[in-house]
Amino acid sequence: MNLPDPFAPIAPSIDRALQDVFGFEAFRAGQRRGIEAVVQNNNTLIVMPTGSGKSLCYMLPACVMPGLTLAVSPLIALMKDQADALESFNIPATYINSSLSWDEQRQRLAGMRAGAYKIVLVAPERFKSQVFLDALAGLPIGLFAIDEAHCISQWGHDFRPDYLTLGEVRKQLGSPTTLALTATATPEVQRDIAAQLGFESPRVVVSGFERPNLFFEVYPARSRRAKYERIEALLDQTPEGSKVIYCATRKQVEEVGRNLRESGYYPALYHAGLSDQERDEVQDAFMAGDAPLLIATNAFGMGVDKSDVRAIIHFNIPGSVEAYYQEAGRAGRDGESAHCLLLFNRADLRIHEFFTENSFPDRKQIERLWSLLQKHGEGTHALDADMLADHLSRAGDDRVHPWAVGSALRLLERGGHVAFGQRGPTPWLQVMDRARTRELRVDWHALDARRRVDEDHQEDMVRYATGHTCRQLYLVRYFSDTAEDIPRCGRCDRCCGPPSYARDAGQVRAPIVVSEAAQTVLRKVLSGIARTRGRWGTHVVAAMLRGSRAKKVVGAGLDQLSTHGILSALRQDDLVRLIDVCAQLGLTTQNTHGCVSLTEEGTALMIASEPLPAPVAEVLARHLTSVSASPRRSGAPSSHQAAARQNEPPLPAHLAAHLADSELGETYLRTFALAREGHDYQSIAEQRGLTPSSVLRHFLKLAEHGYPLPLQDHADGRLLPELREVASDWSSHDKLADLKERLSTPCDYDTLKLNLAIVLQERFEHLQPLDAS
Structure with missing residues (x-):
């Protein structure tokens, strides 16, 4: 068969494609093994962490294999970016999805038939379209690539029913060489993916799950205040690069943002409640470095590849190890040191229990909903999940959440019992039959299994948070049952004890x-x-x-x-x-x-x-x-923190002598020493690699503990007298925003902190904890 030029190989070998097409000098870990397996026409499963170059594993084989490459991805919003990236490498590519007009879809289908593209990106739902299937008929499919392949498995953390059809689709396409790609698949999920796709003897490439440049820490936070103190300590010691704080709900994103703003930080917020334009603006600002601190739900991150993320903080425990690793793995993609902090409070598990209960409603709830719909009768009604949830709540003892109703409706839709949607501002719901409850076409066994899978994922995440083994080792073992054990990594709190930023901030509890x-x-x-x-x-x-x-x-x-x-x-x-x-x-x-x-x-x-x-x-x-032993300081500093301080001079002898007995850490005493030498807070921040806001917080702590700072030049004649009265019992555990609201004298936060430090010092005028010379 004479292939049209676009269906012929673009490069003669994988090495020539790597250098001539993509402009890379060498493969990353695991890439060559996976690519060679695909090019040799082996059905292959590649499991690589986010940011390790999975996309190249289908893009490069498409360049050296004859025929059309059909790439499946659930991320409709990112298909255009992927197609644009391919075009930038002079690889003819396009995407076909529901975001395009029907005329545009027809033009691209015609181009695909004519051989205008080497790679076509589609969502799994596209295979429901007979028009699309007819357009594929007879085309030489050289490679069938499936991204986010964990969505195929009911044991995965992000199962999607539309992915279940891909095994049958593969058969309809003539069982071409198939590549499944994912960043998050346990050994069990890997086996299930292979089975669902009909792989008999697949090549499986699992690599790169140890991240030696990341420091993994879990902090058991007993309260929200403890969470904020830990976050602020890490932010203060991480002045460079970008930071992301993940929260479980949009409500918490708003709350954490409000609290950090009150403490003098300036975070951007990102969640599904924002408009598309607002989300795009926040993401663009983050990528450009104009919003270095971002607070977000897990709606943020898919397809975001920013190299200089220095810290990922999870305010709540995620619902699965897969989700956690994917989000934490967005840190340190430039290979430099970064910190991954998980703030663990067992009460946060209730959030995920709520998610599970409402994502997989029990049989009784679904049957109650169906009985209510039967009362409305066959035909189309102006109903939505909120209205139905309200009906059910009023008719029973328990409140029913609209989320659970929406999940139940999707199950009934899949069984052919209902259809629903929105026409402009008006909802519609069509009841399509009068089946009795025992005749409902719902796979109850699969529903129960999915609920158990979600519960198991939560338990695995708790084991990570509470286990006493090396954090890196736990993650490596979780994703690969053939991985060799790594030695003590020296890059987690289990191996090193509390990290240095917590020690320096005085947050390590004494024995x-x-x-x-x-x-x-x-x-x-x-x-x-x-x-x-x-x-x-x-x-x-x-x-x-x-x-x-x-x-x-x-x-x-x-x-x-x-x-x-x-x-x-x-x-x-x-x-x-x-x-x-x-x-x-x-x-x-x-x-x-x-x-x-x-x-x-x-x-x-x-x-x-x-x-x-x-x-x-x-x-x-x-x-x-x-009682006979003396307390010892434990924990090694993470390498990026040690590097930031390696050029600092030794602590002055008169301060070093007080370090062992001081309630404050070394970082505070270094700030004190520079202040006594006559440096202002901005100069200290620049010298120490800290933010000015961090140094001002140091001033407040030092003043509160009676350390004499030379702050007389910053005394504000109007503000200071009022502060002496209003802040007479203020402590560093209180919020600055609350204090600022009580003041009649206008001031910015920097001026407030400097004058507040003077007030705190005045409480200790009779004390001289250190020789001021």
């Missing part, structure tokens, strides 16, 4: 001082948890261990337990911390209500008589110290 051996204290905690039989949460168990006679403790009879008061020398916060440590070590677990119980490992350790295993003893040593 709990005990009078007994650490293993004795641990076993007492485990015994107390065992006696409560998994019926109570962390705070109640801690109260019982310290001997509290609070109403809840006495009312539950916990004061009668043999473990009541066995750790009475410790504070409530200390015991809560130790119970959290038990969870991190895998010795305890919590149910959905937060009730604590022992795992098998916890029970075995409680009753054992031999010394603690080395990994347990090592973790415990970070949190406990005997």
Whole structure:
């Protein structure tokens, strides 16, 4: 068969294509193996992290293989960008999707038939169109590429029913060489993708999941205030590059944005509630570096490739390891050091439980909805999910969320029972038959399975957050069952202890001082948890261990337990911390209500008589110290933080001598030393590689702790007298925005902080904690 020129190979080999077509000198890790497998006509599954060059793995084979490459992607919004990128490499390509007019679609279909394109990008829904299938008939399909292939698997974190048809589509196309690409597929999902596509002996290439330039940290935050303090500490120590804070809901995006603005930061916000134009403007500003701090839901990030992202912060725990790795992996794509901080609070799991319950409603809810629709009868009605949810809520004891109704309607639509949509401002819903509830064409087994998959993903994410193994090792093992174990990575909090930015900000808690051996204290905690039989949460168990006679403790009879008061020398916060440590070590677990119980490992350790295993003893040593031991600072700085400070001179001797006993970290004392030398806050920020706002916060902390700063030149004759009155009991835990609102004297935040530092200093005029010379 004589192929038209566009269907003939563009380059004679993969190396010539790499250099002559794409202009690259070398392949990235894993790319050559995957590309060679495809070019040799092997059905191939490639699993590579976001940002590692997956797209080249179908674009380059398209250049050296004869025939048309058909590339499937669910990201309609990005198809134009991908087609434009291909055109920039002089590869004839186009996309066909619902964003185009019918006339434009017909022109492109005609061009495809005429051989005008080497690569055509389509969404999976396109194969429902008979017109499109007719246009494909007889064309030489050299490569069938499927991006985001995890969407095929019902065990994946982002399953999409339209992807299920692709195995049958592949057969209709004559089973061409097929490439499945994904950034997030566990071994189980990899096997399911291969099975769904009918691969008999596929080549599987999994690579690149260790990210040595990223520092992974999980911070167990007991409160929202603790989250904000940790975020601010990291932002202050990361002045360069871009930062993204991910939140689970748009409401939280707004809340976090408001709180950070009140603390003197200037974040941009991105979520699905914004108009398309607003989202585009925010994304353009972020990409241009004009909005270096972005707070977003997971609506942000698909197709965003920014090289200088220095920190990714998750305000809430994500719903799956796949989602977390994809989002965290947007940091450090330039190969330089970056930080990935997850703020873990078990209460945040309720958000994902809500998502799961409403994405996969139970059978009873779907049958109730169908009964309501039957009352309206066959035909078309002006109804939508909100209206139906309101009807169901008023008719029953439980409130039904519109999201759950929308999910149920989609299941009924898939079964051919209803159709629905929107005509202008008016909703419509068509009831298409009068099936009895037991005759509903809903795959109840698949629905239950999807709900369990979502729940399993959440449990996997909790294991990451609470586990005591190396973070990098957990991720490598999660995505590859054939990966070799990596040594202690030296790039996570499990291997290094608390990172340096937290230490410098004074956020590393001192060890709990005990009078007994650490293993004795641990076993007492485990015994107390065992006696409560998994019926109570962390705070109640801690109260019982310290001997509290609070109403809840006495009312539950916990004061009668043999473990009541066995750790009475410790504070409530200390015991809560130790119970959290038990969870991190895998010795305890919590149910959905937060009730604590022992795992098998916890029970075995409680009753054992031999010394603690080395990994347990090592973790415990970070949190406990005997009265005879001196506290030690733990944790190594991340490399980008160490690099930022490597040129700083040694701390002056008179300050270094105070460091061990100071409540403040070294970074504060360095700021103090420069201020005493006569540098203003902007000069200090420039010298230290910090933001001016960070240095001003240092001033407030230093002043609050009685360190004499030379701030007289900044005294504002109108503002200072009012501050002395209004801020008489202000502390660094209070919000500046609230204080600013109470002032009648107008001022900017910088002036406010400088004069507030003077007020804080005046409280300590009688103290001289350091020699000011």
